[in-house]
């Protein structure tokens with residue numbers, strides 16, 4: 365299937381590990397020009413070099429999307445490098461789960477700053493470019509807990525539910541401008557965050573994945589490339605009538621559609 369991504373310009377936040385990296389590589393392989401951002405400069409440089417080596421075009425922007433000034437810098441760099449913005453993938457995020465009683469204001473604020481305001485500010489700034497160009501694609505990465513919040517999942521399931529509400533509202537608000545807004549709800553996928561967890565617990569990451577996979581109907585944890593495939597579809601011409609929806613990417617783990 366021709367995804368029609370040749371020459372498109374895509375911003376992917378958190379593009380240096382896991383799902384973001386796989387998405388940047390996939391979109392670049394489809395001929396898109398990609399702008400990746402993350403906080404860690406070393407990994408940013410390494411991933412940009414990998415994409416270039418594979419023949420892709422990439423601009424790497426060091427940025428913490430939880431900060432109020434990051435969005436303007438990312439969008440400015442994207443336009444300076446590639447002249448337009450067609451696709452925004454709000455992916456940067458991290459696991460933040462705990463009991464309500466042990467979640468202080470700072471943890472709530474940090475999660476909203478990263479997962480909600482990071483996306484809000486970028487969407488606000490890409491909007492004029494997408495409107496002027498006659499359309500665009502926004503894909504918000506969330507978590508299956510947004511639809512089916514569990515005990516002890518504060519603050520993440522609340523910030524993710526906000527992301528889903530924003531996805532639906534903006535899909536309606538931006539539809540007249542041809543801007544399609546969708547979400548992907550992730551279950552368990554191989555990524556940097558699980559490598560960190562394994563290292564903290566002093567266990568091998570493969571045995572962590574094996575344990576986690578036992579609770580997934582398909583019997584395993586997903587791969588970042590499997591998520592990237594769906595994001596590439598949502599960003600593509602093949603998804604031209606898809607907006608205001610969310611896709612669970614969880615090997616069947618969620619109990620809701």
Ligand SMILES: NC(=O)c1ccc[n+]([C@@H]2O[C@H](COP(=O)([O-])OP(=O)(O)OC[C@H]3O[C@@H](n4cnc5c(N)ncnc54)[C@H](OP(=O)(O)O)[C@@H]3O)[C@@H](O)[C@H]2O)c1
Pocket residue numbers: 377378379380381382383384401402403404405407427428429430455456457458459478505506507508550551552553554555556557558588
């Ligand atoms: N993997 C899963 O099982 C799973 C499950 C549910 C939801 N998700 C969601 O899926 C998304 C991708 O997760 P992943 O598992 O692929 O993560 P990952 O492997 O840990 O990678 C996270 C990426 O985001 C960047 N990042 C983190 N905080 C950032 C910030 N404040 N500003 C800019 N970049 C930032 C990281 O780079 P730096 O650290 O250098 O900034 C890295 O590139 C996240 O939103 C995550 O919450 C993942």
